[in-house]
Amino acid sequence: MTDPRQPTVLATGRRADHCPFEPAAELTALRERPGLPVIPRHHPFFGQFDARAVTRYGDVRAVFAHEHIGADMNADADAPRTLFNQPGFLLGYDGPEHSRLRRMLAGAFTVRRLQDMRPWIERIVAEHLDAMHESGPVADLVQAYALPIPSLVICELLGVPRSDRADFQHRSAVLLDTTRTEQEQFANYAAMHAYMGELVGRSRTEPASGVLGEVIREHGDEITDDELIGFGNLLLIAGHETTSNMIALGTLALMRNPDQLAAVRDDENVATSAIEELLRYLSIVTYLDRRATTDLDVAGHRIAAGEWLSLSVMAANHDPALAGGNAGLDVRRKPVPHLAFGFGAHQCLGQQLARVELKAALPALLRRFPALRLAVPFEQLEFRTFSPIHGVTSLPVTW
Numbered sequence: 001m002t003d004p005r006q007p008t009v010l011a012t013g014r015r016a017d018h019c020p021f022e023p024a025a026e027l028t029a030l031r032e033r034p035g036l037p038v039i040p041r042h043h044p045f046f047g048q049f050d051a052r053a054v055t056r057y058g059d060v061r062a063v064f065a066h067e068h069i070g071a072d073m074n075a076d077a078d079a080p081r082t083l084f085n086q087p088g089f090l091l092g093y094d095g096p097e098h099s100r101l102r103r104m105l106a107g108a109f110t111v112r113r114l115q116d117m118r119p120w121i122e123r124i125v126a127e128h129l130d131a132m133h134e135s136g137p138v139a140d141l142v143q144a145y146a147l148p149i150p151s152l153v154i155c156e157l158l159g160v161p162r163s164d165r166a167d168f169q170h171r172s173a174v175l176l177d178t179t180r181t182e183q184e185q186f187a188n189y190a191a192m193h194a195y196m197g198e199l200v201g202r203s204r205t206e207p208a209s210g211v212l213g214e215v216i217r218e219h220g221d222e223i224t225d226d227e228l229i230g231f232g233n234l235l236l237i238a239g240h241e242t243t244s245n246m247i248a249l250g251t252l253a254l255m256r257n258p259d260q261l262a263a264v265r266d267d268e269n270v271a272t273s274a275i276e277e278l279l280r281y282l283s284i285v286t287y288l289d290r291r292a293t294t295d296l297d298v299a300g301h302r303i304a305a306g307e308w309l310s311l312s313v314m315a316a317n318h319d320p321a322l323a324g325g326n327a328g329l330d331v332r333r334k335p336v337p338h339l340a341f342g343f344g345a346h347q348c349l350g351q352q353l354a355r356v357e358l359k360a361a362l363p364a365l366l367r368r369f370p371a372l373r374l375a376v377p378f379e380q381l382e383f384r385t386f387s388p389i390h391g392v393t394s395l396p397v398t399w
C-alpha cells in the first residue's frame with residue numbers, strides 16, 4: 001500500500017513563477033498523482049495541520065457537493081469575534097443552519113434587483129473612466145478603477161447612505177489591507193462592526209433600500225441583529241476582494257495576450273465568453289478548505305471523519321478533463337462549467353452580480369483606452385501570493 005503521508009512541499013494554491021495566472025508545474029504534477037496526497041497546511045486560525053490535496057476537476061466538484069463535507073467553522077461564541085468568527089457569516093456554516101440563513105439572503109438577490117443595478121453600474125463605470133482619462137495618462141488601475149467600482153456596488157447593495165460612503169469605504173479598505181498591524185485591524189474591525197450594527201438598527205426602524213432592509217422585511221422575526229451584521233460583513237468581503245481582483249488581473253492577463261485583448265475590445269460576442277474564460281483561467285479564489293464530518297468515500301477515495309481537505313479550484317479549472325488539451329487563455333472558448341464560483345451548498349450567491357460588474361467594467365475599459373498597456377515592466381508587478389484570493393497589489397497602466 002502506498003503511504004498517503006509521502007512528504008511533499010506542493011501546495012494546492014501554487015502558481016507558476018513565470019506566469020502568475022496558471023498553476024505551477026508542481027501543482028499539475030500533484031493533480032496527476034493517484035489518490036488524495038497529504039500536504040502540510042497552515043491556517044491563520046487553526047494553525048498547522050495536514051490536509052488532503054483535492055486537485056482533479058471531478059474530485060473537487062464531488063467534494064464541494066458532498067453532504068458530509070463542510071466548512072466546519074461555525075461561530076465559536078467563546079472565542080473573540082473576528083471577521084470569520086461571527087454569527088451570520090455564511091461561509092462558516094453547514095447543514096440546516098446554513099440552509100436557513102442562506103435562503104433568507106438568497107431571497108434578496110433577485111433578478112429584479114440585478115436589473116435595477118445594471119444601468120447604475122454602467123454609469124459608475126463611465127464616471128471612473130472619465131476620471132482616469134482626466135488625471136492620466138498614467139494610473140494605478142487597482143486604485144483608480146478595479147477597487148472603487150465593486151466598493152460602490154457593495155455600498156449600494158447594503159444600502160449604505162451616500163453621506164456615509166467615504167467613511168465606510170475607508171474602513172473597508174483598511175479591513176482588506178494586509179499591511180496593517182493586528183492592533184489596527186482589531187480597532188478597525190470594531191468600528192466596522194459598530195457601523196454595521198447601526199445600519200442594521202436603522203434598517204429595522206426605517207424603510208431601507210438595500211439587501212439588509214429586504215431580509216428584514218421578509219424575515220425580520222426569524223433573524224437576529226447579530227446575524228444581519230454577519231450578512232453585511234460577509235457581503236462586504238465576498239463582493240469586494242473577489243470582483244476587484246478579477247478586474248485588475250483580468251485586464252493584466254489580456255494585456256499579456258494582445259490579440260485576445262483586441263478580440264474582447266472589438267467583438268461583443270467575445271466579450272461575453274471572455275468573462276467566463278477569465279473566471280476559469282484566473283481562478284482567483286485559488287483554493288478552499290473543507291472538513292469531513294464522518295468517515296466517507298468520495299470519488300473512490302477513503303476519507304476519515306475530521307480530515308481536512310484542501311480543494312484546488314485552480315488545478316481543477318485547468319484540468320484537461322474540463323479544459324481539454326489546452327488550458328491556456330482562450331477568450332473564444334465555449335464556456336465550460338468551471339468552479340470559479342465554487343459548487344454545491346456554498347456556491348457564490350453574488351455570481352450574477354459579479355458577471356454584471358465584469359461585463360460592464362472590462363470591455364468598457366478596453367474600448368475607452370484602446371492602447372492600454374503596462375506602465376512598468378511586468379517583472380516589477382507584485383502579486384498577492386500571500387492570499388487565497390489571487391490578484392495584483394497595484395497595476396500601473398498608461399494609454
Ligand code: HEM
Pocket residue numbers: 090091092102157234235238239240242243246284285288339340341342343345346347348349350351353354
Ligand atoms: C468574480 C467575483 C467572485 C468570485 C470569483 C467569487 C467566488 C466565490 C466562491 C468560490 C465562493 C464559495 C466559497 C466556498 O465554497 O467556501 C463564494 C461564496 C460567496 N460569494 Fe462570491 N465570488 C465573487 C463575487 C461575489 C459578489 C459580488 C458577492 C456579493 C456581493 C458574493 C457573495 C458571496 C457569498 C454571500 C458567498 C457565500 C455563500 C455561502 O456560503 O452560502 N461573491 N464566492
